[in-house]
Amino acid sequence: MRSPKFIYTYIRHRDEQELCQMEMRAFFGKDVQDNVIQSDMEINPSRSPFMQARLDVWIQADSADSLAKQASELEIGQSFKTVCLNDMELAGTPKIGHAERRKVERNVGLQIKGEPELDDPKVLIGIIQLADQWYAGKLTRSSSDWHAHQQKPHMYSTALGTRLARAAVNIAVPHPEGVRVIDPCCGIGTVLVEALSMGIPIEGRDINPLVVYGSRKNIAYFGLEGTVTIGPISEVKETYDIAIIDMPYNLFTHITAEGQLEILKEARRFAKSCLIITIENMDEMLAVAGFHVADRCLARKGTFSREVVLCT
Template sequence: MKFVLLISGENEALAFSEIKSVAAIFDPAAKIRKRKRLILLSSGLIGEGKAIQMQARLAFTRSTGLLLFSCSRKLLNKKIEIFDWASVYSSSFSVRIKGISGKESRIALLERRIGGKIFDILQAKGIKPRVRLEFPKTEIEFFFLGNTAFCAKIIAVQKEDFEVRAPRYRPGFSPVSMSPKLCRCMVNLSGAAAGKKIFDPFCGTGGILIEAGLMGLKIEGSDIDAEMIGKCRKNLKFFKLSARISVADASKISGRKDYVVCDLPYGVSSYLSEKKKFLYPKFTRALSSHLGERAVLCIKKGEDEQLIKKGFKELKIIKSFSYYIHKSMTKKIIVIE
């Protein structure tokens, strides 16, 4: 089946890689292409049900639609006339247009024109169509990219309210916690399927573990700061999540850790057990010995990147992304195998 995914504009490279990582869980052979903010996914194993599951996991994807057809703008009217709208219509419908610049009134006029054509086609087939602009059963979207038009039936949208899980609303607060949306994206970049375990050796107040747990993954975390561990336990309890949590040194990892996802402390407001020039290489040396599948690390862009690499043995960076936080802070998300 073919799907169209619309990503947010916050960080397109990160959003695209997140989709590829999650799609590979369901179908490693899925074909994925990026056309600006539109992602085209083709898979023999991913049906509507799995595509909906994917959307539920994704942090930087706004919607997922079943691709009905694509064509040049010149042929759009003909495509609309010959497409079997009865095969996708259910109860009520709406038409939305995206990718066209100009006044809202012009876009609304085009939506009404296309919607009117679909209405007439359905009516000619003996159906009594109902237009419903809010919460329609059948949501049709047209995406325009250059000279190409893509038509999709929206099957899932971003429903996560990440703001309600923002650090300031958790009972165990820390000013250095990452945003829930970025935490979720990092977990997805690991490629861990539901039921697998995510380990965070710098768990702090538990932001990454919360998102992983809410996605159905098993979670384990540690931190050298006992106060942070106390706050982490309080937050996990608040979100009704269970995990193995302990006070431990991240440079002394023991046992195989298939998926490691963490935000390394950088020492401005966060607690460091020792200077970064010693801690970071010690941690990555330990990671080299115990990593099973994949690690996703968040570090401060710049000199921290070189400190991380000092401890590498057989580890290899396979992906790297810059993520802007504010004018004096840009983070680097690196994916390691």
């Protein structure tokens, strides 16, 4: 059986299932219902608000004992620690108890040529059982540093949540090399902060000088650098690969349907594609503006939901 290059594990709330799967489709070109996805695509797990870890598969076997035997071929030049990931149900594979996980870790770890280190290892070696197959390789855990972005110095109640904003950036720009990105209605900069923190260059713009001031302060507060311009979307002169727009709506900005349509028409003018986040269905407006829906989901939070619509 061919080994996947990478195995990703996920943790998400049931309300986030659709959003998580849309992010999977952006990253990998496919999605799964389960909390594990296998792919040959390498993604930094810290980008996703849902990824728990990435396993770079080095060896594969049909039993834990066989995996341990294959581990004798591994030589680690740095201190290492083995970690069995089956501390929860994974893609239908039942959780392995604590004592059995420790046994698997010891059996594999003792076969690896290198320096075991429990407290401060340089390399983590992950072990995972999925159905009747066992895998081991380098383990990269997702960083939770981005959680700090939830507490910005400038905020307002209807701004996008950090998790949604981060997933939206990943859906819009899964592979950012050479991609030009703009958020032309950036508000206090929630999307900007998430993009910039992932190393994705993005330009911000908003017609409201007060929120532009807030977005600039938020970006600087997290030690990031980005450009945020004051001005209406109609004054955007350059062209972009994608625009990310959290559509203004009447709960905060007192915008008309005509005003929303104008935003979409302007975005169509300067962007090849667009990710729209909206509290109401905008299919008719999108069609009038000349967009075609490529993918979509509902991002739920309790009784409140937003549509996330990727358009080309």
